[in-house]
Amino acid sequence: MSCHLYDQFRQAMPDLDKVFIETMDGRKITYGDVDSCSAQMANVLTELGVAIGDRIAVQVEKSPDAILLYLACIRAGAIFLPLNTAYTPAEIDYFLSDAEPRVFICDPAHIDKLSPIAKKAKVSHTLTMGTKRDGTFLDQVKTALPEFQSKERGPDDLAAILYTSGTTGRSKGAMLSHENLASNARTLVTYWHFTSNDVLIHALPIYHTHGLFVATNVMLLSGGTILFLPKLDTTQILRLMNRATCMMGVPTFYTRLLETPELNKDITRHMRLFISGSAPLLAETHREWRARTGHAILERYGMTETNMNTSNPYEGDRIAGTVGFPLPGVEVRITDQESAKTLPQNEIGMIEVRGPNVFKGYWRMPEKTAEELRADGFFITGDLGKIDDKGYVHILGRNKDLVITGGFNVYPAEVEAEIDAIEGVVESAIIGLPHKDFGEGVTAVIVKKKGADLNEKQIITALENRIAKFKLPKRILFLDDLPRNTMGKVQKNLLRETYKDLYTA
């Protein structure tokens, strides 16, 4: 078997007339189109002087052409570098100077603002790509030859760089190899029972590992069809469920769908699998979804640097509040943060992972790479967790979100789960804020159900007999919504910043 990621996709292709992507405005891209259009794009890139190992930075709105461009880059031996569409010109300036791409492809609407930035970063070619098959890059593609012999690449050669959505310090470019991506996609196809009969509802962004690699690579390797939505649209999703077999979403997808009165067993009866990840799924959402649809959401855990690490089982119990078992070929261990020794089951520590899925390091940051990748190949994820008696992995929050109060560790997920179980609470976030006596004060930010009559005192009373005193929030703040990024992650850094003077002012 070739180790080139595209060759593996090519070999897995079903009948070339079969539709790979269908958009909501009726555009259909067959597997044959995938091969010929990505060849045309690869030819254009090569004519532009793109050589093996060159970076191609891309900040464009979601479209099938952006997926084809990803494939074209790897066929041309280049490194695909997708950028979040929300990044501002100042942020793009950082990414282009850091990654030094040969080519930058942006949205036609932003070319005037971004082309001087690209010029400053010495990008050789800046082109555009819109969502309606428009833009200067696609103009060139139209007349290019539809055949291309993929450039030879080894398993450890880079296929992509994805910048982490880091909230502390500079964003880091995670270097992912052909084998990192291919091995993970192969594992997921088997573990989640994907076949060419599958039809996936795809409403995730494609600049992030979830929508780009998990969803797209799995479908390419299984030979299925993608129903491609520009973004989350609950009406469309409900309408598509009678044709689809599976959906991959962030927890927000599920909470938003639960708000629709139409969601029931009947509307989801054609579906075989609902997958959630990228942020913690509330146990309540898991329960409600099961009650309304009869389906147990399958929660999995992954990250930009590692692809997917663990998953609840396809067959067997999908346990709410856990992220399941290590995937085949992936090792997970829990270590003590100070001694780095492996901890026994049920003890909380740092989650570390090792396997063919784990990235090659951070782009031009050897010190950061050395800090986070151990000599024995384990990657220190930055997530705190434990493995229970049955082998299920539990995530208790990011290490940087750990609250240390009066010298005691408070794991946010534990307190959040207790608060979320209180009648009238939708969800909560525990943060640590500077406190002159305790170092950090445990603080709860809570979203109440509409009309719920809950105050600070009632919450504390409800928690008092359930968790140790040092874990009790010192203050409770009520908000209408928790701030989230596009992947559904609660932005605790924003909450910490907003309320930093709560105990010190």
Ligand code: AMP
């Ligand atoms: P990203 O690199 O943007 O994909 O973010 C990865 C981080 O998201 C992980 O390190 C976890 O903190 C979090 N994450 C991903 N999946 C889950 C999950 N199922 N439950 C809880 N946190 C998750």
